[in-house]
Amino acid sequence: MKKLLLLCICTAFTFSAKAQTEDKKWNVGLNGGIIQYNGDLGRDWYQTDKASYGFVGVSVSRYLWDFLDVNATYSRGTLGYDSGTTGFKSDFSAVGLNLRWNLINQKYAIRPYVFGGIGAILFDRQLNFHKEKIDTAFPTVGGGINIRLTPELTLNLQETFMYTNNDSRDGVVSGKKDDYLMHTAGLSYSFGKKKDADNDGVSDSKDKCPDTPAGVSVDKNGCPVDKDNDGVADYLDACPDVAGSVMMNGCPDKDNDGVADVNDRCPDVAGTVALKGCPDSDNDGVADLDDKCPSTKAGTKVDASGCALDNDKDGVNNEEDRCPDNFGPVSLKGCPDTDGDGVADIDDRCPTVKGTIVNKGCPEIAKQDAVRITYIASKLFFENNSDKLKVASLVLLDELTTILNKYEGANLFIDGHTDSNGSDDFNMVLSQKRTNSVRSYMIGKGISESRITATGFGESKPVADNKTSLGRAKNRRVELKINY
Numbered sequence: 349m350k351k352l353l354l355l356c357i358c359t360a361f362t363f364s365a366k367a368q369t370e371d372k373k374w375n376v377g378l379n380g381g382i383i384q385y386n387g388d389l390g391r392d393w394y395q396t397d398k399a400s401y402g403f404v405g406v407s408v409s410r411y412l413w414d415f416l417d418v419n420a421t422y423s424r425g426t427l428g429y430d431s432g433t434t435g436f437k438s439d440f441s442a443v444g445l446n447l448r449w450n451l452i453n454q455k456y457a458i459r460p461y462v463f464g465g466i467g468a469i470l471f472d473r474q475l476n477f478h479k480e481k482i483d484t485a486f487p488t489v490g491g492g493i494n495i496r497l498t499p500e501l502t503l504n505l506q507e508t509f510m511y512t513n514n515d516s517r518d519g520v521v522s523g524k525k526d527d528y529l530m531h532t533a534g535l536s537y538s539f540g541k542k543k544d545a546d547n548d549g550v551s552d553s554k555d556k557c558p559d560t561p562a563g564v565s566v567d568k569n570g571c572p573v574d575k576d577n578d579g580v581a582d583y584l585d586a587c588p589d590v591a592g593s594v595m596m597n598g599c600p601d602k603d604n605d606g607v608a609d610v611n612d613r614c615p616d617v618a619g620t621v622a623l624k625g626c627p628d629s630d631n632d633g634v635a636d637l638d639d640k641c642p643s644t645k646a647g648t649k650v651d652a653s654g655c656a657l658d659n660d661k662d663g664v665n666n667e668e669d670r671c672p673d674n675f676g677p678v679s680l681k682g683c684p685d686t687d688g689d690g691v692a693d694i695d696d697r698c699p700t701v702k703g704t705i706v707n708k709g710c711p712e713i714a715k716q717d718a719v720r721i722t723y724i725a726s727k728l729f730f731e732n733n734s735d736k737l738k739v740a741s742l743v744l745l746d747e748l749t750t751i752l753n754k755y756e757g758a759n760l761f762i763d764g765h766t767d768s769n770g771s772d773d774f775n776m777v778l779s780q781k782r783t784n785s786v787r788s789y790m791i792g793k794g795i796s797e798s799r800i801t802a803t804g805f806g807e808s809k810p811v812a813d814n815k816t817s818l819g820r821a822k823n824r825r826v827e828l829k830i831n832y
Contacts, residue, residue, distance in 0.1 A: 372411070372500070372538040372539055372540035373410060373540050374409075374410060374411075374538070374539055374540055375407075375410075375411075375536050375538040375539070376406070376407065376408055376536065376537055376539075377407040377409070377504075377534055377535065377537070378404070378405075378406060378534055378535060378536075379404070379405050379406075379504065379532055379533065379534025379536075380402060380403060380404040380405065380532070380533065380534065381402065381403060381530055381531050381532035381533060381534075382400050382401065382402050382530070382531045383401050383402070383403060383425070383427045383528050383529070383530050384398075384528065384529045384530075384531075385427065385428065385429040385518070385526070385527075385528060386526075386527045386528070386529065387429070387515075387517075387518045387520070387523070387524050387525070387526040387527065388515070388518055388520035388523035388524050388526075389429050389431060389434055389435065389436070389518050389519070389520065390429065390431050392429065393529045394529075398429070398430060399428070399429075399430040399435075401425065401426045401427050401428050401437070402425055402426065403423050403424065403425025403426070403427075403530075404423070404424060404425060405421055405422060405423035405424070405425075405442075405534075406421065406422055406423075407419055407420065407421040407422075407536070408420050408421075409536075414450070414453045414454055415449055415450045415451075415453065416447065416448070416449060416450070417447070417448050417450070418445070418446070419446050419447075419448065420443070420444070420445055421442075421443065421445075421446075422441070422442070422443055423440075423441070423442045423443075423444075424440070424441050424442075425439070425440065426438070426439050426440070427440060427528065429518060434519075436517065438471050438517065439471070439472040440469050440470060440471050440472065441469075441470045441472075442467060442468065442469045442470070442485075443467060443468055444465055444466065444467030444468070444485070444488065445465050445466060445467070446463050446464065446488065447463065447464060448462070448463035449461060449462055449463065457496045458493060458494070458495050458496075459493065459494045459496075460491065460492070460493050461491060461492060461493070461494065462489075462490070462491045463488075463489065463491070463492075464487055464488065464489045465487070465488050466484070466485065466486045466487070466488065467484070467485040467486075467488055467510075468482055468483070468484055468485070469482065469483045469484075469512075470482050471517065483512045483513060483514040484513045485510045485511065485512050486511070486513070487511060488508060488509070488510045488511070489508075489509055490506060490507050490530075491506070491507060492504060492505055492506030492507060493506075499538075500537055500538050500539065501535060501536075501537055502535065502537075502538070503533075503534075503535060504532070504533065504534050504536065505532070505533055506530075506531075506532040506533075507529070507530070507531060507532075508529070508532065509527070509528075509529055510527060510528045510529075510530065511525070511527050512526050512527065512528075513525070514526060546558055546559060546560045546561075546562070546570075547562065548560050548564070548566045548570055549566070549570075550566060550568070550569065550570030554569065554570065555569070555570030556570055556571055557569070557570050557571035557572065558570065560572055561583075564581070564583050565582070565583075572584075575588055575589065576588060576589060576590055576591040576592070576598070577591060578593065578594075578598055579593075579594050580592065580593075580594055580597065580598030584597065584598065585597065585598030585599075586598050586599050586608070586610075587599035587600065587608075587610065592608070596608045602615055602616060603615060603616060603617055603618040603619070603625070604618060605618040605619050605620065605621075605625050606625075607619070607621055607624060607625035611624065611625070612624065612625030612626075613626050613635070613637065614626040614627065614635070619635065623635040629642045629643060630642055630643060630644050630645040632644070632645065645667060659672050659673055660672060660673055660674055660675045660676075660682065661675065662675045662676055662678070662682050663678050664676070664678055664681060664682035668681065668682070669681060669682035669683075670682055670692070670694065671684065671692070671694065676692065680692040683695075686699050686700060687699060687700055687701060687702040687703070688702060689703050689704065689705070689709055690705055691705055691708065691709035695708065695709065696708065697710050697756075697832060698710035698711065698756060698757040706832075707757070707831075707832040708757065708832050709757070710755065710756075710757035710758065710832050711755070713755060713758065713830060713831075717751050717754070717755075718830070720747070720751065721748065721751060721828050721829075721830055722828070724744045724745070724747060724748050724828060725825070725826050725827050725828040726825070727740070727741065727744055728741045728744065728745075728786065728826045729741050730782055730785070733778070735778065735781035735782045735784070735785045736785070737786070737789065742789065745786065745789050745790060745793070748760075748790070748828070749790060749794070749795060751830075752790070752799070752830070753794075753795075755830065757832055758799070758830050758831060758832055759799045759800070759801065759830070759831065759832065760790065760795070760799060760800045760801070760828065760829070760830050761800075761801050761828070761830070761831075762783045762786050762787055762800065762801065762802040762803070762827075762828060763783065763803050763804075763805060763826070763827040763828075763829070764779035764780065764782045764783035764786075764802070764803070764804040764805065764826055764827075765779060765805050765807070765809055765810075765811075765824070765825050765826070765827070766778055766779050766806055766807050766823065767807060767810070767814050767819075767820035767821075767823040767824050768807045768810070768814035768820070768823070769814075769820065772806060772807065775806035776804060776805075776806035776807075776808075777804070777806075778804070778806075779804030779805055779806050780802070780803070780804030781804070782804065783802035783803060783804050783826070784802050784804075786802065787800045787802040811823060811825070
């Protein structure tokens with residue numbers, strides 16, 4: 349009986365959960381079904397050749413979340429077992445409380461679920477009258493499926509397994525505790541008042557735009573209609589049928605000049621707001637569309653022919669000449685290139701030595717010098733756990749100074765690394781101090797401090813396995829890089 353009650357509870361709970369929503373949080377249901385016994389007398393779960401016992405019930409449930417409901421039930425019926433030679437039978441009344449987890453959300457018409465709960469069963473007739481008439485059912489577990497027939501009405505099918513605390517309802521005092529399986533079907537109805545603060549026909553629980561002004565057409569999410577999907581609602585869109593931008597009140601601006609195409613005198617060419625979207629190449633306040641001399645800037649000094657002055661006569665007028673007082677080619681905007689390497693002197697880090705554009709006018713670093721720099725880096729050593737350079741390393745740094753002096757425009761980058769022995773903070777500080785020692789020595793040898801960058805990385809960039817002595821030795825290193 350106790351298990352029967354639990355079954356009823358679960359069944360009712362199932363009915364209410366499916367149709368319930370955030371708007372319709374309350375649900376009532378009617379249900380019924382068949383109870384089968386499993387205990388000391390035998391087992392008729394899923395058997396069709398034994399006597400059948402049924403029940404009816406009612407339920408009240410409450411929506412908690414899209415996937416979770418709570419349900420209270422009352423059931424009335426008969427449970428028992430009849431093997432032909434032995435058996436029992438008893439009427440019962442039951443109450444229960446369950447929680448159910450829906451496996452998919454409420455937008456689907458068919459929703460499977462699982463549940464669990466507790467209950468109590470009051471038996472009307474007992475085989476052993478000295479026993480108490482109430483059993484507890486814990487746990488009650490099971491699963492089922494809800495099928496939405498209408499927005500309010502739901503059909504439920506459910507299987508409930510009930511495990512009781514009593515072993516004597518079947519007349520056998522000591523042995524297996526009495527368990528029950530309930531096969532349930534029912535209908536339930538959900539009700540509640542939909543909240544719609546902005547009266548747009550979409551409930552607050554689903555309304556993504558709850559403050560829509562009165563009278564504005566909205567979509568299924570409660571947001572103002574935006575036919576052209578440009579992020580500006582139609583009721584605010586100056587061009588509701590053509591996608592535009594928020595800045596342009598929903599109108600397009602093809603040339604992105606800040607003037608909507610509907611107001612732009614030159615919609616295909618970027619211009620200024622003051623000139624209604626038209627450009628003014630010479631900045632004289634007259635749009636090119638109306639300007640007879642569109643290439644002369646306002647206020648520019650001109651010669652007798654009306655052309656802009658060119659002081660150095662290099663074919664580049666003063667307004668465009670980066671070096672207006674020095675003759676230079678047009679390709680370099682009027683600036684000279686003393687060493688003829690294609691880099692103007694004002695940009696050339698090595699103006700008297702022919703170099704490359706990539707190296708900002710400085711020559712490529714010779715391969716043998718690059719190889720030597722790598723070798724020098726591999727032979728820089730310090731006193732143990734110290735940033736003091738060993739004497740042998742100073743000779744190599746003097747050689748490095750000589751190489752740097754050959755490439756006056758080049759910069760030196762000093763990267764210091766340690767192995768994993770010691771703490772991270774200690775290694776980081778030690779690597780920085782060591783690179784600073786190298787930098788200080790180079791500055792002392794006459795290399796400009798602006799040309800040298802020293803960075804300590806601690807143990808963060810190993811090149812070998814720190815678990816071996818050879819690997820740790822490789823990780824304790826200084827790397828030297830020279831470039832422009």
